[in-house]
Amino acid sequence: MTIPNNPISAADAKAPIDFYFDFISSYGYFASLRIEAIAKRHGRTVQWHSMLLGVSVMKVMGLKPLLETPLKGDYVLHDASRYMRRHGLALARKISDPMMDPRPAARAFYWVRRHHPGTEGAFARAVYDRYWRLGKDLSLVHEIAEIAAQDPSLGIDPDALRSGQDSEASRQDLRQAVAGSIERGVFGSPHILVDGEPFWGSDRLDLLEEWLALGGW
């Protein structure tokens, strides 16, 4: 156990909200559009964590991918479309489109976190935007590099990002992050921890806000 250097000020400051997501998760994308505003309303920041449903859901939990699960797959397609209508979202990617391999984007996320700490949340939102709203295939590394090229305000060199996402350090960071998410009981996308309290699913954001406002029940 690590003792904080300064327990008094550490207790006064509110811990960041831990936001876990997989880039291939539509519900994770939906939540990514709202989490920063929710955190801000309650004096919090957001710590973004890219994770892999392929590890938590398929390997650890032993479940099928959501859309391949009988009955539930159809419900999810219907529910996600309904969510988009309700929130006025227009996406180039269809929920039923074949999923990309999320690992290059996830590795790029951890490369950004390592080399441009503090920028990884903005980078994650840019990845989500490019994948879901614009419908780009982010398993293609030049599409990942385009994120940096398209938005100079991120301050990320596209070529460094392109090669960095494939580095052993990025692979190792992703493996550690995924293992860490499992250790903390995280299995879904979005999966949110507030001072360790878990909220799974984009349909729990209102509950999360109530928890933040009241400090729990």
Added chain:
Amino acid sequence: MTIPNNPISAADAKAPIDFYFDFISSYGYFASLRIEAIAKRHGRTVQWHSMLLGVSVMKVMGLKPLLETPLKGDYVLHDASRYMRRHGLALARKISDPMMDPRPAARAFYWVRRHHPGTEGAFARAVYDRYWRLGKDLSLVHEIAEIAAQDPSLGIDPDALRSGQDSEASRQDLRQAVAGSIERGVFGSPHILVDGEPFWGSDRLDLLEEWLALGGW
């Protein structure tokens, strides 16, 4: 396709809300406490449907029981306890207690529907109350009969209920109802259909209310 005898008045009347539940489902119980009030606020009635998660989740979807699913099982225990604190529920049964065989109670439900039509909703609520709040084992048929004995306002003869739940007609009614729920895409508890629109989970009741108020998005 069946043409209504009187399309005009059929169009004016609002269809009942279809409420699907399994007696062993804590989230189904939570929703059962609120569904009638929600329906009433929107000029609807509730059609109660007892179903079996053992068929939908385990046989059709090929999934493990919720509490036996790694990571998710722990989350559900935590989440259900949190729900109970938030809603001030005190239950004799623990979520983690061994589950009963829900079939005797489900057959009793369909016996009541067949022999006391219109009473099955009140009976379902009494079953839920006895199982979750009072912690009784409703796989024991004398405990099911006690429901009728304890509440004469139901107008159900305890002995007739006791033997009727084990009749071939009740077994057949349950089989047909479960098959019908699967045909309609119902897989969870609670699972609610409003004019065919599906809402899965007790965390969707607010969304259901919005849908009822607005007529959809």
